[in-house]
Amino acid sequence: MTVYRLGYVAMSVNLQNASPSQTMTLKSFKKINDWEAAVRRLERIAKSNIQNCLRLLKHNKAHEVDFFRLSSRLVPLATHEELTKWDYMAALKESLKELGRFSEANGMRVDFHPDHFVVLNSPDKEIFQVSLDVLKYHYLLLRYMGLSPDHRCVIHLGGRYADKEQSLERFIDHWAEVPKGIQKMLIIENDDTSYTLENCLYVCEKLNIPQVFDIHHHLANHDGESWEDHWPRVVNSWSHSPLPVKMHISSPKSEKEFKAHADYVDVDLLLDFVKKTNGSAEQIDCMIEAKKKDNALFKLTNELKKHPNIEMQTQSSFRWKD
């Protein structure tokens, strides 16, 4: 029987003044005439973001939530070309270490999902290079947290650029230029406009990359495929990973705005997924992507508790019993 574990994304709607993604724009950075002072301000913001992450993990621990996506905006302007000589790790390594220690000590799975501006299949060399820089930043955050970066960073295949098949092959070509450590960090998710689950599986199997199945994206972009047919391949793509299979789940905001995320996740969508995948793996981690963040997770678990076939294991994990 499969254990299903729920997690959520980046921030809590319950904790006050705990943003992990406070920022500073380049514009306001430049307004400060003293470069050193401006950098110190950036470092203060970054430290506060990391400390707020720790608060979030403690909040999660209190609710037995041990699966969480960290914000990618912990260090503002970290990858900006105008700040390449800023050694941000010198100021942040202690806070990062503490964050990593806490997550390890409490058996938490934490990971990242940089936004869609990371495009490894871009034909533009500069965009490819900037994408690598952003990935390296994520790699360093994990390293300084003292965590193995393996399979902790979700990305998409990228753009279509008029010729989808050729662009998909370009991802494979570019992969050879991605440093080994970063290769091992990456996992691939099907997206809602271009690359379907099967497109991604083709790449994942070729390059030995775990596949993250996003059911909402699949419903928006499936090309007639049924995910159930491909599910064994998804599970198999994780066979060489020390981490459990991971999937994303969210409900459409409305029929009209189908691709946008709703406040909460429809419990029936999750139950349907559970019924169809039960027994396929030891554990499946389900990332709740909803506007109401942790409240969406809590609402789901409250609904699950009432279901006759659900047996809660902890406050955020459960099993299906026949």
Next chain:
DNA sequence: ATAGGTCAAGGAAGA
């Protein structure tokens, strides 16, 4: 104090 505008990015889709 608060509302509405702006910011940053790359790509898709429409004009």
Next chain:
DNA sequence: TCTTCCTTGACCTAT
């Protein structure tokens, strides 16, 4: 080939 929209939380500006 161009413009507009998408997405996101938070910052910024005007009231």
